[in-house]
Amino acid sequence: MTPDDGAVRRTLKLLVLVNTVGNGMYMTAGVLYFLRVTGLSAAQVGAGLSIAGLVALSAGVPVGHLADRRGARGVYAATLVAGGLGMASFLLVHGFWQFLAVACLCGLAQNAGAAARGPIVRAYGGERPQRFRAQLRVVTNIGISAGAVLAGAVVQADTRTAYVLLIAGNAVSFLAAAAMTLAVPSPAPVPPGPAGPSWTAALRDRPFVLVTALDGMMSIQFRVVTVLFPLWAVTHTAAPRWIVGAGMLANTALVVACQVRASRGVDSPSAASAAMRRAGLAFVLACGVFAAAQGTPGWAAALLLLTGMTVHTLGELWHSAAGFELSYALAPEHATGQYLGLWGMGMGLGGAFAPALLTTLCVSWGRPGWAVVGALFLFTGLLSPAATRWAVRTRPRADAEASAGVVAGG
Known part of the structure; x- marks a missing residue:
C-alpha cells in the first residue's frame, strides 16, 4: 500500500x-x-x-x-x-x-x-x-x-x-x-485476455454465471429488510409500529459496525462459499423467528421481530462478505468491470423480482410462505460451495493461483 x-x-x-x-x-x-x-x-x-x-x-x-x-x-x-x-x-x-x-x-x-x-x-x-x-x-x-x-x-x-x-x-x-x-488517478486499461477483447466473455463463463445466479437468489434477502419486514410487522403481528423503525435502525447499525470485521476471514473462494452457506442457515433461522411473531402478544412480537432482524443481519453480513470475495476473486483482472457488471445484474434481478415474490409468499400465505422463503435461502447457501469449486477449477491458471486458498473442501 x-x-x-x-x-x-x-x-x-x-x-x-x-x-x-x-x-x-x-x-x-x-x-x-x-x-x-x-x-x-x-x-x-x-x-x-x-x-x-x-x-x-x-x-x-x-x-x-x-x-x-x-x-x-x-x-x-x-x-x-x-x-x-x-x-x-x-x-x-x-x-x-x-x-x-x-x-x-x-x-x-x-x-x-x-x-x-x-x-x-x-x-x-x-x-x-x-x-x-x-x-x-x-x-x-x-x-x-x-x-x-x-x-x-x-x-x-x-x-x-x-x-x-x-x-x-x-x-x-x-x-x-x-x-x-x-x-482519482485513472487506472491504466488492462490488456485484453488471450481470447482478445470481448464484451460477452463474462456471459459465456458458465461457472461464473451460476455463482452469480446463486448470489442473485440470495440477494432477495435485502428486500426482506426493506419490503417484507415492515409489511409483516404491521399487517400480521401485534407489535407496536415503532418496531419497523427500530428494526431498520438495528440493521443499519450492525452493518456499519460489523461489515468490515465480518469480511476479515472471508479471504478466499473457499471461505466465501462457506460464508454463503452460513448466510443461508442464518436466513432460514431468521425466517422462522419472523414467522413466530404472528399470533403472539405485542411485547413478544416486538422481541421476536428484533431478534429475527438481528439474526437476518448476521446472514446479510456473511452474504455481503462472500459476494465481495467471489466477485473479485473469480473475475479476471483484464475484465473486472465486465464481470462485476454481470454480478450486479444478478443482484439487480434478485431485487427486481423479490418484492412480488416475498409479498405473495409471506404476506398472502403467512407462515407457510416464510417456510418456502427460508428453504430457498438454505438451498442457495448449500449449493454455493459446489458452484464455487467449479468456478475455481475453470479459472485460467494465473487467476486460479491468484485466488489463495482455492476451494479444497467447501
Missing part, C-alpha cells in the same frame, strides 16, 4: 458518501415528489420504476467492458454526470412517458456506475480490494442513513419547494461526486 493509494481510497470513500447522502434522500422520499409535485399516480410511479429497474440491468456488462478497455475513471465520471443530469431532468417531468424515460436514464447511469467503479476499486484497493469494498459498503450505509434523516425533514415540511430541493440535492450529489473523480 502506497501513501498515494491511501489518499485515493479516502477520496473514493468521500465520493461515495456524498453521492449516497443524495441517494438516501431520494430513496426515502423521492416517490412523494412524483405523487405530490408531478401529479403521477401511485400505480404509474410503481410501474415506471419497475420497468426502469429492469431496463437498467442491461447497462452493467457493456459499460463495465468499456471501463476495462477505455479507462475506468472517465467512464465512471460519465455515469455520475449522466445520473446527475437525469435526476435534474425529473424537475421537468409532467407526464408518465417523460417520467419513464428519465427513470430509465437514471437507472442505467446507476447500474453502469457500479460496474465502472469496479476496476478503480481493484486498482487502488490495496492487496485486498474485497476488504476495501466492505469499507465502501459501510460508507454507503452511513450516507443513506444521513440522507434518510434529511428526507424526514422534507416529508415533515411536505411542500412543493421541499420536494424540489430534495430532487435537486440528489442531482448535485451526483455532479459533486463526478467532480471528485478528478482527484
